[in-house]
Amino acid sequence: MKRRKFLGQMGCAALGYTTLYSSLINLKAINAAALADSTTAAAGDYKALVCILLSGGNDSYNMLVPTEQNQYNTYQTTRSNLAIPRQDLLPLSSPGLASGHFGIHPGMPEVRELFGQEKLAFVANVGTLIEPTTKQQFYSGSHxxxxxLFSHSDQIQQxxxxxxxxxxxTGWGGRVAELVQSMNFNQKMSMNISLSETNVFQQGNEIFEYAISPNGAPGIYGRNSSWELDVIQQAALSEMLDKQYQDIYKQTYVNTxxxxxxxxxxxxxxxxxxxSFQTPFSDNYISNSFRMIAQTISVQATLGFQRQIxxxxxxxxxxxxxxxxxxxxMLPVVSKALSEFQAAxxxxxxxxxxxxFSISDFARTLTSNGNGTDHAWGGHTMVMGGAVEGGRIYGxxxxLELKNPLDLGxxxxxxxxxxxxxFAELALWFGVSKGEAMELFPNLRNFYxxxxxxxxxxxxxL
Incomplete structure (x- = not known):
């Protein structure tokens, strides 16, 4: 019997003789011991996932566009006044993709270069689904x-x-973190680091994001200040934090x-x-955030992390x-930031x-509402890195012809x-097993x- 399976079975048996509180502690200990013994943990390799959310719903059908003449003509007809002229699109080519079939937005030359170098790929027409869905099933009322669907709050959450x-x-980044956290030597700091404050993606049952800014961790105001008033405030704060409280809620708050x-x-x-990176980063919030992520990754060994999100x-x-x-x-900002980060x-x-990798609430309607587009469903994402089999469009x-079998109107x-x-492919690369992926994403079995x-x-x- 494998040690991981043995630990799990013995742990379940032992739980029958413990209190609820100690059971929760034992479950964490058992899980940590089992994961520490897994093949991935034993490998001792560092891995990081970096998620960029384009919140609001990116119109990705003007980000990745078919350029073969007949397909472009369909795109141009459907998009009408929102179509990008064919000659302005940046043609994509790579060893894994025949040239002349797709182009990207003219503001993304860096992404085009990354694609050509096979460091970046697109995933086409991806979206939230419970089961494979046809137009007839969508309108049936029973599927x-x-x-x-089409709601910002719901889709950005999903x-x-x-x-x-x-x-x-809980977010899938938080749930993944709880599976692999034991691989990190540092158990005092969350492996989930956010450059955008609180988010659902990194929240688990017990793991939450550690929020920083492009300039680093904010910390307690005035902590290292020599200004007299700050020194007095810090002394008072230290006295309160060092005190032992009888009230369990007060003590928990102080400990936190x-x-x-x-x-x-x-x-x-x-x-x-x-x-100290030689790679220059643009002076905007997105590039500065990617620079801080790069700096954090450069000291992962010092911090004691084998996995970070x-x-x-x-x-x-x-x-x-x-x-x-x-x-x-906006697309040029994303393109430059991705290129800078990859170079770093x-x-x-x-x-x-x-x-x-990128995510967004949803794509947008192919048709124009006059000067913009409205909420839709399936769209395109980007994924980048040395482990990516880039230079391809997956899915x-x-x-783009209206009233086609996928068009709901x-x-x-x-x-x-x-x-x-x-998500599952990203989680599997990160070290999650197939069985764990099925638990993380219960609807995955409908597609894989x-x-x-x-x-x-x-x-x-992988």
Whole structure:
């Protein structure tokens, strides 16, 4: 019997003789021991996932466009006044993709270069799904569909939770972290680091995000200040934190503040040893956030992390108006930031260890509402890193002709690849087993057979 299975069975037997509180402690200990003995843990390799959320719903059908003449003509007819001129699109080519069939937005030359170097791939027409869905099933009224389709709050939540059938409180990044946290030497600080404050994606049952800014960890105001008033305030705060309280809630609160402050001090001290990158980063919030992620990764050994998950939210993509102007301003920011970050990872030899991926609430209607687009469903994502089999478009790029079998009206396209497949491939690369992936994403079995030798989609070297 494998040690991991033995630990699990013996642990379940032992739970019958313990109290509820100690049972919870034992469950954590058993899980940690089992995971520490797994093949992935024994490998001792560092890996990081970096999630960038384009919140608001990115119109990805103007990000990745068919350029073969007949297909472009269909695109141009359907998109009408929102179509990008064919000659302005940047043609994609790579050893794994025939040239002349697709182009990307003219503001993304860096992404085009990454694609050509096989460091970046697209996943086409991916979206939240419970089961494979046809137009007839959608309108039947009896087919299971994601809750709150076309709703910002529901869809942005489901992309972060991987639970389209419910309004879940935990994110799949948080649940993955709880499976692999024991691989980290540092158990005092969360392996989930957010550059965008609180988020659903990184919340688990017991693991939450550690929020920092592009300038580092904020910490307690005035902690290292020599200003007289700050010194007095810090002395008073230290006295309150060092006191032992009879009230369990007060003591828990104080302990939380103290551990957070200690983690902040540890994090800031580690950052003092961060790599001084030769790679230049643009002076904007997104690039500065990616620079901070790069600096944090450069000191992962000092911090004691073998696994880390990062989150960054780039908002403002709800373009019901002025979409061409807004995307013309925003997509270049994403393109440059991705290129800068990938170059930084190569500079510190972490390219193979870091996978960056994009998510968004949903895509947008293919048809114009006058000067913008409205909420839709399936759209395109990007995934980047040394482990990515780049230079390819994965999934099924849909027909852009109106009233096609996937069109629910106005160019609202049913996804042909589920978000669960997308998430599962990232989780498997990160070290989660197939069995654990099935538990993380209960609807995955509707799209992927865990006994298959194939990957859920195929864009990562597992």
């Amino acid at each position: 299971p569909l994601p809750l709150g 992309w972060q939770t991987g639970r389209p059938e419910q309004r879940a409180a 503040i103290k551990s957070s402050d200690e983690a902040t001090q540890e994090f800031q001290q580690a950052l003092e040893q961060a790599h 990062f989150f960054l939210n780039f908002g403002g993509w709800d373009h019901h108006d002025e979409i061409l102007t807004n995307q013309g301003n 990872m190569e500079e510190i030899n972490k390219s193979q260890a870091v996978t960056t 099924e790029y849909p027909s 106005n160019g609202v396209l049913i996804p042909t690849t589920s978000a669960d497949q997308y 057979n865990p006994s298959s030798v194939n990957r859920p989609i195929g864009f990562l070297n």
